Amino acid sequence: MEPLDASPVSPVAARLRRPGWRDPKLLVGVLMIAAAVALGSWAVSAAEASTPVYVARGALTPGEQLDADQVGVAQVRLGTAEAGRYLPATEPLPDGTVAVRSVGAGELVPRAAVAPAADLELRPVAVPVTDPPSAGVAEGALVDVWVTPESLDGQAPEPRLLAESLTVAEVARPTGGFSVGAETVVHVLVPTGSLSDVLGALAARPAVQVVLVPGTAVTP
Numbered sequence: 652m653e654p655l656d657a658s659p660v661s662p663v664a665a666r667l668r669r670p671g672w673r674d675p676k677l678l679v680g681v682l683m684i685a686a687a688v689a690l691g692s693w694a695v696s697a698a699e700a701s702t703p704v705y706v707a708r709g710a711l712t713p714g715e716q717l718d719a720d721q722v723g724v725a726q727v728r729l730g731t732a733e734a735g736r737y738l739p740a741t742e743p744l745p746d747g748t749v750a751v752r753s754v755g756a757g758e759l760v761p762r763a764a765v766a767p768a769a770d771l772e773l774r775p776v777a778v779p780v781t782d783p784p785s786a787g788v789a790e791g792a793l794v795d796v797w798v799t800p801e802s803l804d805g806q807a808p809e810p811r812l813l814a815e816s817l818t819v820a821e822v823a824r825p826t827g828g829f830s831v832g833a834e835t836v837v838h839v840l841v842p843t844g845s846l847s848d849v850l851g852a853l854a855a856r857p858a859v860q861v862v863l864v865p866g867t868a869v870t871p
Contacts, residue, residue: 679810694741701726703740704759707721709766710791710869711754712820713773713840717744722760738762753791753818773840775820776849780835781858787868788837794821796849799858813852814845814863837861 704719706725714719724740735799751766751773751857778796788794799810817839825833840862841849853859 669845701728702734703741704729704734705744707740707754707756707758707760709756711750711760713750713752713818714771714820715750716777717748717750717760717765718771721722725759727759736761736763738765740815743804755791759770771841773818773839774846776841776846776853778837778839778853778859778861780837780861781834782860784822784837784861785863785868785871787863789822789869790817790819790868792869793864793867794819794837794861795816795864797860797862799853800855800862810860814839814841815858817841819869 675840678867686699703724704727705722708723741831747768748765749768750764751771752764795815796813797810798813800808802808820840821838
């Protein structure tokens, strides 16, 4: 009987195999890389799809001329229909372009809010007011103008509304040592069709008050 061989048996070394296309790990890795590439391409396309549009640096009031000091450029993503509502910044502003209605600070400038100066149907009128207006009466706010004629035959005069929802272009408040007893002057934009009535009423030097339209106050 032959003796048994007691020498240890060496384990068979596992052979490394190159992963095939059917390897799940390889497929997952390929899909992750493809997704990352697609996401990067989408981000680049989205950035390229943004539209340059003019934006108001500060509040714009009707009659104010637009230039680089009043407007800046913002890159925004807008749909085709929505983009047509705003003033594109792909070309410089035409000379003589003015605001024809109020635009808030930081707002995109609508096409309908600007026009050549010749098309503006508003004129600034200085209105000296009898009583100091509220703090919210500042450039860009809307006010109603009331006048109170002098009393006749001892009867209390009745105030009447002279004009309503006029845009404030400027407010000159008295300051310094000469402010006591001085009048505040509110410059308002009056439609050309109402100029005759407004100027005629102010020429009679009645008592004048400007009343802030609720919701339109502007912080000076």
